[in-house]
Amino acid sequence: MNNLVDLERPRQARGTDPEAAATVVHPHEQMAGEYLSFQLGGQEYGLEILKVQELRSFEQPTRIAGSSAMVLGVINLRGIIVPVIDMGAMMGMPPMTKSSALTVTILLKIDCYSLGAVVDAVNDVVDIKQHELRPVPNIRARSGTLGIQAMACVGEEGSHNQRLIALLDAHALIASAGIANLDLSSP
DSSP: OOOOOOTTSOBOOTTSOHHHHOBOOOGGGGOOEEEEEEEETTEEEEEEGGGEEEEEEOOOOBOOTTOOTTEEEEEEETTEEEEEEEHHHHTTSOOOOOOOTTOEEEEEEETTEEEEEEESEEEEEEEEOGGGEEOOOOOOOSSSOTTEEEEEEESSTTSTTOEEEEEEOHHHHHHHTTOTTOOOSOO
């Protein structure tokens, strides 16, 4: 029996008539909920709020020789050494050269890993509804779309208040930062 799921083929409820009950279920449809929205290079992004441990004003991390250009260094968070990544560089933007008063480090707790992600500014917590989610266009790029799971169209359609938020996969951040094999949660 094949365990692969064909996302293009409709799913149906068990015990129902396939002709009458077929509905398409896409991965982005499981993503409704609260997201921390933040700015990065003029674009708005979101991370699942349950993955956010805390927000801290930016402090220069201690650089680690030989680390990736995306890794700014490490900070000591109450006795736990936490790697800090440059989210702009991670998303294919130019590396951070200077911080501002609005620069924030988002501390994430993902499974047993801790990670700091430096962003230009934090906006707010947004409650994203199911009907606001859209799939990511199939754009093949070397970088810049890393870990984007879905797009959220928030606000009244057509108004100047409508926001387009790229929702990120926190697990992809850990893997892309090259720290997936390190247990960073224990002192």
